[in-house]
Amino acid sequence: MISHDNHGLRLAVRYAVLVLVAIIFVFPLLFMVMSSLKPDHQLLVDTGSLRAFLPVGDISFDNYAAAFQRAPISTFVINSVIVTGVTVMLSLAICSLSAFSFVFLRWSGRNLLLSILLATLIVPFETIAIPLLLLVSKLPWLGLDGLEQGWLNSYHVQILPFAADALTIFLFVQYFKDLPSELVEAARVEGASWFQIYLKIIMPLAGPVVATAAILRFLFMYNQYLWPLMVVQSDEYRPVMVGLQYFFQLDTPWGEVMAYLSLITIPVLGFYLMLQRAFIASIASTGVKG
Amino acid sequence: MRQKHHKSRTQAIVKQALTAAAIAGGTLFTGSVQAATDLSLWYHGAGNEVESNIINQIISDFNASQSDWTVSIQSFPQESYNDSVVAAALAGSLPDILDVDGPVMPNWAWAGYLQPLPISEEQIADFLPGTLGFWNDELYSVGLWDAAVALVTRQSILDEFGLRKPTLAEPWTADEFNDALAAIKESGKYEYPLDLGMAWTGEWYPYAFSPFLQSFGGDLIDRDTYRSAEGVLNGEAALAFGEWWQGLFKNDLAPGTSQDPADRDSGFLEGKYAMAWNGNWAAVPMLDTFDDVLFLPAPDFGKGPVIGAASWQFGISGDTEHADGAASFIEFAVNDKYLAAFSDGIGLIPSTPGAAALTTKYAEGGPMAVFYELSEQQGRVRPVTPGYVVQAKVFEKALADIANGADVADTLDSAVDEIEIDIKRNEGYGHD
Known part of the structure; x- marks a missing residue:
């Protein structure tokens, strides 16, 4: 009986803690969505109380209509989805192939190269932004309109510099190292080519790390601000984070800002929900394996 | 007969071909003569529908008014x-x-992003001083509007505390201003006597x-040489300013750096503050809310009342090969009709008296006409130097630190050091 009570108490405490943590994470989102439904004056007044998290007062979708009026939101979202989606796919392909090569192929200098690659993790992007800008502004590009000079104002200038990165390679390398080497050896004995091993044996087992890398890369790319600000001067290619600046005027329309943020959060939540099981599995397995 | 028919048919085909070639050639020829040169314009107003509509109208009118140039706009946030x-x-x-914020213009001119603006002096003769951007004695930019700051309060508040209404000719002295703040504070009727807008960071501070x-x-820099801030930003006058500034927050006369932006937007309207230091762009809601709102001149702390001047202005890119076309557009845009349209649309101060007369708010006797006079009589441009962009940030940080209780002399000394190091690093920014 006592044991049963203790169990109940432990359960109650555990749920209370979980609910508290959930509230901490959910409240900012709730605030954002609720505020997007309120006129500016009410929104500002409500911030001082719990009303900020409730759909009370003068509720409407006016802020959403005004936000669409103020900025080409659909264009920004489509641009971000294209840039992010293509970069994530390229990144997964290139980085997993690199990692496969580092882990399973035997070639001289691979450890040194991997070390150099990992060392680039400590170099912040801001330090290479300007040299990179100078480079891409001069590079040629063969597009539908023929050979062009300079990559500015395009999707590829936002994609290609981020098509591979050290962190994603590192994640794949760590994951591949933990796979049983017997799998690869057996496949080699059976006469499989390296690419067949990569495609048909290793990658099907790499679901969790693919999900983790995809989510991390997705968030990084979707939140890109500095680079597109530097290389995109046309509405046609602007992503969502630069688009957010459209709402910061002398008299900032906070309701519209919240409406815009709610709208651009949808793709992120959708992507995360799609991959969350694999993501959690990956984090959990990483934790167990240390 | 048949041969004759064939011959005439051949002649007809040749004739048609020649005619077609002639037409095509003519079209090409005419086309090459009439093709307008494209000019690109960058503008800072993305997200502001009213502003975008007006600038688009100017561009459309300009493109229709002549056949040499076609301007196309790209707006940025x-x-x-x-x-x-x-x-x-x-x-x-x-x-x-491109358009450029007035105080940033010298930096862009110095860096070669802009080139001198070749428009006639006659056309800008009656422009407000703050709307003209000069660097090294040459005109680089011209603004379609100016902005001004006033001490906003209500006649009923002045009456309640028995305060004299200051005028441009006779602004409040430092003592009058400080006594007014103290009296309001003592009454306990307001959260704070004065709202300075500390929640607005960035360029608002300088x-x-x-x-x-x-x-x-004092000043941010010695304007005689533009090579040193020593004795100007940390001299006796600056120290007196710093002590006064810190006292505003220490004595709870004004909300400090942690002010809620919402209170900045609506605190005066809601009666939390008795006075607000705010710009003409915020005047309309105040006029709508109160029937006795007053826009008063800056107090005189000893060396005359001063407010900031210069807002966004148009200039010609240093890279363009079509400076003449760019200048034509700017000359076209600074027409009183468009200056008035901007003023009516977004509430800013038109650059000329002629344009002011065309507006509803700035015409003589208009509810915001006082801002035109403030701009004309009290407006002073920020230091005209490429180093201003750094000096502005240093000043902002120093003011925030002092407001938060930092030692005034040490903070201003550090600010001077930072400014001087920047000037040295940039070899004097071109100032001899």
């Missing part, structure tokens, strides 16, 4: 506009025409608050 321009300059992709320093007799 104001918050990130300067960064975009600097990046474009590095990449060699600046447009032909724009709105460096005039107080100047009125005390």
Whole structure:
């Protein structure tokens, strides 16, 4: 009986803690969505109380209509989805192939190269932004309109510099190292080519790390601000984070800002929900394996 | 007969072909003569529908008015506009025409992003001084409007506390202003007597608050040489300013750096503050809310009342090969009709008296006409030096630190050191 009570108490405490943590994470989102439904004056007044998290007062979708009026939101979202989606796919392909090569192929200098690659993790992007800008502004590009000079104002200038990165390679390398080497050896004995091993044996087992890398890369790319600000001067290619600046005027329309943020959060939540099981599995397995 | 028919048919085909070739050739020829040269214009107003409509109308009118040039616009969000321009300059992709914030202009001119603006002096003769951007004695930019800051309060508040209504000719002295704040504070009727807008960071600090320093007799930089801030930003006058500034927050006369932005937007309207230091762009809601609102001149702290001047202006890119076309557009845009349209649309001060007369708010006797006079009589441009962009940030940080209790003398000394190091690093920014 006592044991049963203790169990109940432990359960109650555990749920209370979980609910508290959930509230901490959910409240900012709730605030954002609720505020997007309120006129500016009410929104500002409500911030001082719990009303900020409730759909009370003068509720409407006016802020959403005004936000669409103020900025080409659909264009920004489509641009971000294209840039992010293509970069994530390229990144997964290139980085997993690199990692496969580092882990399973035997070639001289691979450890040194991997070390150099990992060392680039400590170099912040801001330090290479300007040299990179100078480079891409001069590079040629063969597009539908023929050979062009300079990559500015395009999707590829936002994609290609981020098509591979050290962190994603590192994640794949760590994951591949933990796979049983017997799998690869057996496949080699059976006469499989390296690419067949990569495609048909290793990658099907790499679901969790693919999900983790995809989510991390997705968030990084979707939140890109500095680079597109530097290389995109046309509405046609602007992503969502630069688009957010459209709402910061002398008299900032906070309701519209919240409406815009709610709208651009949808793709992120959708992507995360799609991959969350694999993501959690990956984090959990990483934790167990240390 | 048959042969004759064939011959005439051949002749007809040749004739048709020649005619077609002649027409095509003529079209090509005519086309090459009439083809207008494209000019690109970058503008900071993305997200502001009213502003966008007006600038688009000007462009449309200009394109229709002549056949030599076709201007096309690319709008940027104001918050990130300067960064975009600097990046474009590095990449060699600046447009032909661009707009520039007045105090930033010397930096862009010095860096070669802008070239002198070849428009006739006659056309800008009656422009407000703050709307003309000069660097090294040459005109680089011209503004379609100016902005001004006033001490906003209500007649009923002045009456309640028995305060004299200051005028442009006779503004409040430092003592009158400080006594007024103390009296209001003592009454306990307001959360704070004065709202300075500390929640607005960035350029607001040097724009709105460096005039107080100047009125005390100090400045961000020695304007005679533009090579040193020593004795100017940390001299006796600046120290007096710093002590006064810190006292505002220490004595709870004004909300400090942690002010809620919501209170900045609506605190005065809701009666939380008795006075607000705010710009003409915020005047309309005040006029709508109160029937006795007053826009008063800056107090005189000893060296005359001062407010900031200069807003966004148009200039010609240093890279353009079509400076004549760019200048034509700017000359076209500074027509009183468009200056008045901007003023009516977004509430800013028209650059000329002629344009002011065309507006509803700034015409003589209009509810905001006082801002035109404030701009004309009290407006002082921020230091005209490429180093201003750094000095502004240093000043902002120093003011925030002092407001938060930092030692005044030490903070201003550090600010001077930072400014001087920057000037040295940039070899004097071209000042001899």
